[in-house]
Amino acid sequence: MIKTKTLKQFGIEIPEAEYAPPGHTACGGCPGAAMLRQMLKFLGPRVIMTNPASCSGYFGRALEVPLCRCLFEAAAASGTGIRAALDVMGDKETHVLVFAGDGGTYDIGIQALSAAAERNENLIYACYDNEGYMMTGMQRSSATPAGAWSTTTPLPQPKRERKKDIVAIMAAHRIPYIATASIAYPNDFVSKVLKARETEGMRFFNLLAPCPTGWRFESRLSVKLARMAIQSRLFALVEVEDGIHWKVKQPKETIPVRDYIKAQGRFSHLKEADIEAIEKDVDEEWKLLIAKASVVEEI
């Protein structure tokens, strides 16, 4: 049995076991590293992780779970291979965790990911989404939101295209379970990890990871930004079962989109008209999302 202790301020039973001890070399304030640590606590001790090129290579220096690095575009294929080896050896108990960034998920890895989803591979695939190629120096990915500066969408031409809707793409594969999460809502995050742990087949997480380095904010503000993203409704907390049952967590307290945007240097060039356009887009997107949802809860 997993030993647990209660972390009182959140009221969550958190396993005492630590698989990501101090000593990672990610940037200060990186929510990706923190979310990996929490995921492993709930998936361990029988978990094997695979991980392509991404900043998460720096989270893993001190991991105390078996780690299989893999090629950038091959994360889901690597997870498939590990699962296959476990299966032929009769190990049904061990979880396979694929932990990849948004570049490795939304872009170069989407072919292997789509194929693994179509085959309903028995994996947990977690994308920590920091909305760009942060390790290689803050280049745009298809997860970068419209209006953002990046080193390949330099001013005066910030990114024009909207962020790719990875959740809808994964839902179209009708996989058993999809969830998004934010580090600012640990109860929600943990309940989703627990749900995934008890589900068989392909499980997909999109984890919002505000990046102090790439988004241009102070590293002490990561959790705040992770909360503002939800409250401004620029990032939605959802669960999708079997690709069709959508559950959305609607923020009880909302904040203006502009507050979230103005908290980040990557949007500092935006003019009033640009911000208004984003606000309008967020309202429209939210309506579409709520229309899809069979359950809407407050958070």
Added chain:
Amino acid sequence: MAIEEKTQRGTYELLSGAYSAAAGAMLSRAQVVAAYPITPQSTVVEKLSEYIAKGELAAKFIPVESEHSAMSVLASASAGGARTFTATARQGLALMHEVLHWAGRGRCPIVMAVVTASLGPPPDIAMEQDDAPGQRDTGWLQFYCQTNQEILDTIIQAYRIAETVSLPVMVVFDGFIMSHTYEPVFVPEQEVVDGFLPPRQTKFKLDPDHPWRFFASPGAVAGAPYMSKLRRRVQDAHEIAKEVTKEVQEEFYQHFGRRYEIFECYRTEDAEVILVAMTSVASMAHDVIDEMREEGKKVGLLRVRMFRPFPAQEIAAVLQNASKIAVIDRNVSYGRSGILALELRAAMYAAAKKPPIFGFIGGVAGLSLKMENIRYAIEYSYAHEEPEGEIIWLGIPAWEEQG
């Protein structure tokens, strides 16, 4: 069990080269097979998926969406301790290129059948042998087969070699000429194969009880000195693989009664001209050599079976006794010459005697390589003191020439 008795346990079946490869993988009890269809390879994995679907092979078949994923699945499954197999050809092998390095340097004992054909353009299916030799720097061992029997046998041997030295192995044969041509193949009984090839044993694998790391760096600072030593060990393993292969071939003979060498010599003892070739070119050359011997010409054949590691010294020791060396490549290392010719020139540099090397290139981009081309190559080498250049084109005129 006496050798005689063991070697007779099995049945003759009429098998294509592709089915021989599938039978080899089944008899080797591959546990994870991930593959993507590509002509002329497809029938290898069709047959394997059939074995698995019918429960004749207790393995997991993963119908991936690309060759890149096929090899990525196998690299990780191999790190997970499973015995793995795939097959591919031409563009598929090229798409795998990145992962071939990963599996080679990552020391994964994967076995893969490579059914050689032309890399495009055009995206058609044509004979050439530029795909597999072009992957010579990926860390994989490579064996080139001449008969369907040899394909089946080499796959069984390949697992023994791969799992002994922790390196992946390509078992290479010609598209269509071999993959789709049927020959009687002796299929040994499973029990005899099991006696030769026990289940894969590995000390290290992805194991939830031990947090070992695969394909990982020990850290940015400590990484380079450590990783550079690991690179050197890949080379060491290739050198060891040569000796291991000789032992495995001998043991294979004891079990199955069929003898293989890392390269095979035919009528080379007193030969003035030795032709060097691989796969079905060597098969055809056999007959050409016989014809020319009957005409009183002292010619012989050296068939390269093991191409990586390349047995340079051993081959040079044979070739240096000839007056001339002819070599036929069905590929071009553009900007240089045929790939096997390059290997031989490098091998002969250190030899005591250095006969001139006539490097022929033919049978590329779907052009048939005929007996008459092979005969021409040998006769040309016989008649000329020295080659006029590094490349002599076989039946391929220059652009401005007629024909």
